[in-house]
Amino acid sequence: MYRIGIDVGGTNTDAVIMQGDKILAGVKSATTSDVMSGVVDSLKKVLAETGVKNSTVSAVMIGTTHFTNAVVERRSLSLTAAVRLCLPAAQCLPPMVDWPDDIKQAVGGHYWMADGGNEFDGREISSLNDIQLTKIADEIDALGIDTVALCSVFSPVNDSMEKEAMAIMKKRLPKANFTLSSEIGRLGILERENAAIMNASLRKLSSHTVGAFGKALKSVGLSCPYYVTQNDGTLMSAKFVQEYPVLTFASGPTNSMRGASFLTGEKNAIVIDVGGTSTDVGALVNGFPRPASTSVDVGGVRTNFRMPDVYSIALGGGTIINPEDPISIGPRSVGYRIHEDGLLFGGDILTATDVAVGLGIADIGDPEPAKKLGSERLQIIKSKIDEMIVNAAERMRVSSDRIPVLAVGGGSILIPDTVGDLPVVKPNYFAVANAVGAAIGQISGEVDRIFSLTSISREEALETARKEATKKAIAAGAKPDSIEILDQEDVPLAYLPGNATRIRLKVVGDLNG
Template structure:
C-alpha cells in the first residue's frame, strides 16, 4: 500500500492506495502552520501504518516565495564578464522580494558563447575573493549562473568546486545548469529562488519525516515534482523549486488515474481558484516559455496551467458575478450553509442540489441558476483557451469545488470521477520515477536520438525506477542551425514504476 499526501495552503489531503491500485481510504484535514501537524492528522485519519511508501506534494515552497517569508538571503554569482555587466542579477525582481532575498551580487569571469566557446577564462583567485566576501557577510546560500551553461556547464561546475572548498559544508550551492533552460536572466532567477529556499527545504523535509514517525510509519518518503514524478529527500532539499507546481500536477495526474483518461482537459476547482491544464499521454502539458512565479520571471519546467478566480469559497456579488475574492479557508465559518453571513459559490451549489453540505434550508430561498451559469461559462472559456485544436476534448472535474459545475457549454464529455475531492493526493500516491536528458547532441538524428533515450532511461533507473518498466514519455527536438555538426538540442523524458526493493537496498 502507498499513501499520497498533498499539503495545500488550506487543506492537507491524503489517500491510501492498495497494492492493486484501488483507493482504500481518503481524508481531508486543515493544513497547520508547522506543516507537521496537518500531515500527522491526515496520516492518523487514514489509520494505516504498514505501507510501502509515502509520497507528498506540497505548495509550501511556492507559498513562501509568494508571501516573501521564510526565505534566505542569497549570494548571486554570475560568470560572464566582460559580457552581461549591463544587467546585474535580480534586476527585474519586485522590490518586496528583492529586499528579502538579495544578499550580494558578484559578476565574475567565465561563461561560454552559444557554440561552447569560452567568453573568458575562469579566474580562481577572483572566486576566492568572492568567497571571502560571502563568508564575511554571513551568507549561506549561493546561486551560481553562467552564460549558456545549458550548452557547457564547465564554468559553473568549476566555480562550485572552488566556492565549496572556500565556504565549507554549511554553504548551500545552487547551479543554474541543473535548474533552468537557455535564457540567462530567467535561469538565474530560478536558481536564486532555489537558493533562497534551500534552508526552508531542509526544515520542511525534516518536518515531513517527523510526521511519519509520529504516525508510526516506517517507510520511504518521497516528494512529487513539477512534472509528476518523484524525488527522494536528498534531491528535495537541493531543488525545492522542482516542487512549485506539484499541486496542480498531482491533481491532473490523479484525474487521469481516477477517470482512466490519458488525454483530456482537467479542471481542479479549489476554495479560491480553478486551475485548468491539459493532459497528454497521462502527463501535464508543459509551459513552452518563461513562467512568472510570484512576479519573478523563471524558466524551469512547470505544467501549462491557466488559473481563474473561481472556487468554492468565491464571493457572490449582488449582480450575480462570482469571484475573484474568496473566503478561502474560512468557508466553514462564513458560508450561509454553515450559519455564516456571506454568500459563496458553495451556497449556490447547495441551493441547486449539487451537494449536500451544511444546512440546505439556510439557502432554500436562493435562485442559483444565473450565477452558476456564469461560473460554467467562465470555466468553459478557460478550457477553450487551453485547447490547441477543435477536436472533441473530454473534461475531468476534480477538487472539492468541482461541485459547482454539472455541465460545461461546448463540451459534451464532462466527468467527475470517484474521489474527485482528493485527486491531488491520489496523484501523489501513483507518481512514478523519472529521468530526463536535455542537452545539445551532434551527429546523425537516429543515432543521437537513440543515445538520448538510452541516457534518459538509465537516469530513471538510477533514480529508482524498476528495470523493464521505464518508457519514453516525451521527446523534443530543436535543430540548432547556428552550430556545426548537425547539432540538435534534444530533451527526452523517461518514466517508470518505483522499485522499492532498489530504494531499500
C-alpha cells in the same frame, strides 16, 4: 503490497491507499501550519479506514503544491540575493527584469552583476574578481540576507565559476545557503536564473516542509521509503526535494491530470483542479498532460522547465473576497485557516466557499453568515467566479470539439455544471485526484555526464546513455516494458579535448506492483 499517495495542498491534505490499480480509500484532512500534523492526521485516517497494516505499505508518494503556492501568493519566500557572473556581457537585462513587481518585492529584488561567465567555447568572458565578490558578499550580509542564487553565463557548459564564486562568498557568508543555476537549469540564462532565484527563496520553506514529511511518517510507524513528485510526474527523494524545491513546480497539476485520467478513463479532456488557494487548468491529450512546448510562467515568472501546459488562477475554496467590493476576488486565500477564518466555520472572512454555501450550492458548515450578504450580492460574486473559470478553460481549449471538463479537487464545488458549452464530469474520488496522481507517480532513471566522441559515435553515446538510464529506472522499481524517454539533450563542450559532449537523458516508467 499497498502504497499511499498523499497530496499536501494549501488547504487540505489528502491521502489514498492503492493496491495495484485499485483505490481502497481516500480521505481529506486540513493542512496544518506545521504541515506535519495534517499529514499524520490523513495517514491515520486512511490506515484506519482500510485496516491496512503500516508494515505492508511499500512506499509513500507525496505531491505538494506548497512551493508553487508560496510563489503564486508571494509568501514564505526568503529574501534572496541574485548574483549574476557576466560582466561586461548581459547587463542590459538584469536579474528579475521580467518579473512582476510584487514577486520581485517578495524576494527583495536585490541583485548584483559581477565579472565572470564563459563563452560557449569555454573561454572566460572575464575572470572572477575576488575583491568584487567579497564586497558583494559583505553588502548581502549587511542587508541581512542569507540566501543567494548564483548564475554564470554558459554555466551548463562550464559550472566552475559558479562553484568558485560560491566558495569565495561563503567565506563572508558562512551560514548562507546557495543555489547554483547550473544545478537546476539548462541553456537560456534568464529562465535558468529565474529558477535559481525562486529555488533559493524557497529553501527555508523546503527544509521545514520536507522535515515535516519525514517526521509525520515516522510518527505513524511507516518505515517504508517516501518520495516527492516532480514537475514531470516522476518521483524524487526527500533529500533532493529539500535542495531543489523548485522542481516540484507544477507537480500538482501533473498529479491531478494523471489522477483525473486514471479515475475517469478519459483520455482527451480539460482538467480543472480547484484547490483551496488556486485553480489549475490543464489539458489531457491521449491520456497525458499536454506539455508546454516553450517557456512556462510560474506566478508570472518565466522558466524553461519541462512542465505540463497549465494555466493557474488565484481562485480556490479559501480565496478571500472583499464583501464591499464583490468583483475583486483574491489573490490571497485563507488557505488551511479556512476552518478558523471562513464565515461558515465561525470566522470573519468571506471566502469563495462561503459564497457557494450561502447560495445553497454546497452543504458544508454554516450558510447563515454568508446569507446575510443577500443573494443578489452573492450571485454577483458567483457570476464573477464562473467567469474566471470559463475564461481559464477557454484559454486552454485548442479546438471547438466538445471534450469533457473533468472537475477535481476539494474546491470543485465552485465549478458550474457546464463550463461554457463543455459538459462537466466529476469522477468518484474527485476530491482526492491529486493524491491518486501522486500514488501512480512514475519512476525515472537519469544520466547526466560527459562522453568523449573520439572513439564512439554520437548515436552510440546516446544509446549508452539510454541503456544506463533504463537500468537505473528498473533498479529503482520501474516496470521494464513501460519505460520511455522523457527528455534527451546533448550539449557539445568545445573547450574540452576529445570531442566532448554533455548528455542529459531521462527515462520514465510505471512503478512495479
